[in-house]
Amino acid sequence: MNEQQFISSDFSILSQPLSVGWQSPSNIALIKYWGKTGIQIPKNASLSFTLSQCATDTSIVFSPLSKPTRSVDFVLIFDKKKNTDFRPKMIDFFERISDYCPYLRHYHLEICSSNSFPHSSGIASSASAMSALALCIMELEQHQQPAMSELYFKQKASFLARLGSGSACRSIEGPLVGWGTHPRITNSSDLYGVVHSDSVHPIFASYRDTVLLVDRGQKEVSSTLGHNLMNGHPFSEQRFLQAQDNLAELVTALAEGDVNTFVRIVELEALTLHAMMMTSDPSFVLMKPNTLHIIQAVRVYRKETGIPLCFTLDAGANVHLLYPNENAEKVMDWIENEWASYCQNHQYIHDRVGNGAKKM
Ligand code: 2P0
16 A cells, blocks of 8 residues: 555545544554654554553544535534644644545534543543544545445554554554554554554453553653654664564564563663653653652562563653553552552553454
8 A cells, every 4th residue: 555545536525414433542552653754654663552441532523515615624622622722733634634535625524522531641642532533534434435445444544543643543453553664564554553463372462551640741742852853863773773673573472472572572662762762862851750660669579479560651751561461450459559659649540452443
């Protein structure tokens, strides 16, 4: 597939309003995407677990207009209130996808959205939000072109989501999604995410992710700024090569059920992401003291119990704890007893690996 194949040219505008709705989950990268080129083309391949509890619900009513507008005509209701904060990002998104979805200018869009996780929790919502939006748009496109294949529907949804926010292209399906060309991910592409469908040991199909909300504050570094800091970074080229190697090693570990290698690579990826930000110019320290407390305790806990609990991080202070389902009871007790007090307002979210977005 290349970009041209995602241009919709043969469509007929619906005569009646259409209501659609999708629930899309967040995802957590095991191999991190950090550094991009062109329009949302990743510098290295990434691989993520799709989550299930942390999700965005979006519904759209597409009402046909008597004549097309110059730009997409929309109103956004977020958490039941009219929202203008996200408007600039949405305008950029509609602009970016306009060549691929020219039909959008023939409708008024009433978009209603809400997150299942607490507002301003510090959990990145752009992945779940942009993927839910892209799926709603694809459902309209499918009504206009009923012969569309399921494969095209998902690929284009991921392609559009990527143009909204890179990591969003990994939130359409699950449980493991790769994005970025890589020899070990079958049919991988820089343009959209694909399910990592090769052999994966059952232990990873039911993995748990508990997100410890260490810091609920505003993101200190926007992802756009963060990705840009990789341009001209003295270690970036080496990092991009390392990510490709780490992904290859992780794919083997996933197939073999090798949890020790999984733990080593996943933690290395998280710390490398933060190391890149600490060594960029300007530099950023996004971990908080409690982030480090938790990281150290995870390593001690693993040594003492033999349970393969590990951590990963996004571009912020919150910690994702990853562990097999079979250890869930013990790890959840440990979290409640030891770590709840380190989280802001005692907040943490128990999540698990999921299978992707659902139609509402
Ligand atoms: C990831 N992150 O792979 C990495 C790891 C955060 C840390 O992708 O500029 O919001 O919209 O393409 O996807 C966050 O960046 O960036 C991200 P844009 P995005 O999940």
